[in-house]
Amino acid sequence: MHRFTIRVRYGDTDQMGFAYYGNYLRWFEIGRAEMMRSLGTTYRSIEERGIRLPVLEASVRYLKPARYDDEVVIATGVEQLARASVRFGYRVLRGGDEELLAFGATEHCYMGAGDRPVRPPDDLLALLRAAPVAAR
Amino acid sequence: MHRFTIRVRYGDTDQMGFAYYGNYLRWFEIGRAEMMRSLGTTYRSIEERGIRLPVLEASVRYLKPARYDDEVVIATGVEQLARASVRFGYRVLRGGDEELLAFGATEHCYMGAGDRPVRPPDDLLALLRAAPVAAR
Amino acid sequence: MHRFTIRVRYGDTDQMGFAYYGNYLRWFEIGRAEMMRSLGTTYRSIEERGIRLPVLEASVRYLKPARYDDEVVIATGVEQLARASVRFGYRVLRGGDEELLAFGATEHCYMGAGDRPVRPPDDLLALLRAAPVAAR
Amino acid sequence: MHRFTIRVRYGDTDQMGFAYYGNYLRWFEIGRAEMMRSLGTTYRSIEERGIRLPVLEASVRYLKPARYDDEVVIATGVEQLARASVRFGYRVLRGGDEELLAFGATEHCYMGAGDRPVRPPDDLLALLRAAPVAAR
Numbered sequence: 001m002h003r004f005t006i007r008v009r010y011g012d013t014d015q016m017g018f019a020y021y022g023n024y025l026r027w028f029e030i031g032r033a034e035m036m037r038s039l040g041t042t043y044r045s046i047e048e049r050g051i052r053l054p055v056l057e058a059s060v061r062y063l064k065p066a067r068y069d070d071e072v073v074i075a076t077g078v079e080q081l082a083r084a085s086v087r088f089g090y091r092v093l094r095g096g097d098e099e100l101l102a103f104g105a106t107e108h109c110y111m112g113a114g115d116r117p118v119r120p121p122d123d124l125l126a127l128l129r130a131a132p133v134a135a136r
Numbered sequence: 137m138h139r140f141t142i143r144v145r146y147g148d149t150d151q152m153g154f155a156y157y158g159n160y161l162r163w164f165e166i167g168r169a170e171m172m173r174s175l176g177t178t179y180r181s182i183e184e185r186g187i188r189l190p191v192l193e194a195s196v197r198y199l200k201p202a203r204y205d206d207e208v209v210i211a212t213g214v215e216q217l218a219r220a221s222v223r224f225g226y227r228v229l230r231g232g233d234e235e236l237l238a239f240g241a242t243e244h245c246y247m248g249a250g251d252r253p254v255r256p257p258d259d260l261l262a263l264l265r266a267a268p269v270a271a272r
Numbered sequence: 273m274h275r276f277t278i279r280v281r282y283g284d285t286d287q288m289g290f291a292y293y294g295n296y297l298r299w300f301e302i303g304r305a306e307m308m309r310s311l312g313t314t315y316r317s318i319e320e321r322g323i324r325l326p327v328l329e330a331s332v333r334y335l336k337p338a339r340y341d342d343e344v345v346i347a348t349g350v351e352q353l354a355r356a357s358v359r360f361g362y363r364v365l366r367g368g369d370e371e372l373l374a375f376g377a378t379e380h381c382y383m384g385a386g387d388r389p390v391r392p393p394d395d396l397l398a399l400l401r402a403a404p405v406a407a408r
Numbered sequence: 409m410h411r412f413t414i415r416v417r418y419g420d421t422d423q424m425g426f427a428y429y430g431n432y433l434r435w436f437e438i439g440r441a442e443m444m445r446s447l448g449t450t451y452r453s454i455e456e457r458g459i460r461l462p463v464l465e466a467s468v469r470y471l472k473p474a475r476y477d478d479e480v481v482i483a484t485g486v487e488q489l490a491r492a493s494v495r496f497g498y499r500v501l502r503g504g505d506e507e508l509l510a511f512g513a514t515e516h517c518y519m520g521a522g523d524r525p526v527r528p529p530d531d532l533l534a535l536l537r538a539a540p541v542a543a544r
Contacts, residue, residue: 011292014285015289068287
């Protein structure tokens with residue numbers, strides 16, 4: 001899976017001293033954006049061609065907390081590539097000891113102008129087919 | 137289900153013009169906090185007794201976008217009450233026409249001092265048993 | 273000044289146990305949006321007429337922390353209304369004892385289509401002239 | 409000044425298509441944390457010694473918007489080092505063309521156990537004296 005490292009910031013923590021659970025969806029966004037960049041495109045350039053990938057579904061399983069100033073690795077891959085949707089899988093690891101902190105998935109469809117579903121362009125599909133596979 | 141109304145703020149939107157998908161987990165937090173308040177306790181007072189309910193799992197299904205300045209109703213109930221965990225269910229409705237925008241769930245365990253699992257106190261269990269049931 | 277009450281949520285706190293300092297700018301946004309609503313318009317409807325009020329400057333003075341589950345009153349008024357800009361003033365009070373927690377200001381210009389400065393429409397100016405005055 | 413590069417994420421944008429104004433305070437937090445790391449300490453280790461640097465005041469001047477997927481350089485330095493407080497200065501530059509997008513400052517005091525002001529330890533003061541000076 002594609003790996004990208006971020007750091008837990010003070011604003012990410014809550015009074016438990018852990019990264020707030022809602023932040024993981026932001027981390028997943030970072031993971032898939034950086035995976036696409038590593039494949040040679042950007043989500044920005046996809047949007048500029050008039051195609052958006054809104055999220056249909058998101059899920060996170062939290063195993064261990066991430067703490068302030070921890071480095072966290074977001075490992076991202078494609079879990080399933082269907083005709084009208086793509087499902088990304090994510091693993092969140094603590095930097096250093098590679099302890100698995102959380103995992104999850106997001107499912108997306110393809111939308112064009114006027115918020116209507118569109119067939120994804122062939123080059124985007126080819127790129128997603130070439131993406132790392134998400135380990136379950 | 138217990139209902140609580142919030143409003144989509146500018147800072148909640150993204151450049152698609154919709155509420156960012158990560159915000160829904162924050163809305164779920166608001167929903168369960170306000171449901172507990174309506175039952176006669178607060179999550180703050182539970183924490184002050186040394187018990188926390190960290191999130192084990194969260195999931196959201198996004199149906200329609202919420203837009204800037206929309207009123208949004210967060211309907212919250214208990215989906216499942218097990219010996220060592222509780223699962224809350226949520227429905228996010230657009231204010232006014234009650235269109236279902238999203239639904240989801242969070243599962244929590246009970247943690248005591250030193251981050252160790254604890255049996256929840258009887259009064260907390262009684263309160264959760266008296267909570268509205270989450271419609272699936 | 274116009275008053276609007278919000279509550280500090282878990283996701284707003286940091287590991288100090290206080291509301292994170294960046295959240296106050298969001299609270300200021302809520303304050304000015306609700307002040308405009310109380311005057312009979314909405315920021316959404318202003319944007320729909322093609323006018324935006326981007327922030328030129330923001331400042332916050334933090335006196336006492338806001339804590340989880342505290343009710344917080346955002347008092348908002350107009351501090352200065354110039355030809356090409358408007359300055360809102362804010363006071364953040366703890367609900368109940370009305371302790372002053374923070375105060376601040378934001379300055380905005382008027383932008384039209386193509387990100388160009390525009391003269392604000394007369395009805396918007398009239399409305400801002402009728403707004404509560406921010407106490408310094 | 410110490411430089412650290414971040415990227416504007418989708419969740420940072422608002423429906424204007426720009427990074428939301430409240431995010432800049434988070435960026436300033438990242439800037440000062442990374443400047444301290446570059447000087448050989450971490451804010452985490454300072455907190456672990458029982459000293460916190462709560463924010464007394466923050467201000468931002470917004471010149472040009474930051475957009476989705478832009479790289480943004482946060483340049484951080486010490487603006488003023490007084491007996492009981494320290495003031496950091498920040499400049500936010502667009503990556504690549506180094507266009508100045510925003511600048512600002514935060515002022516902090518030193519707090520010890522029981523939320524009481526303390527004299528900062530000598531090694532922390534020595535480190536802040538050795539920090540880059542914020543260009544005005």
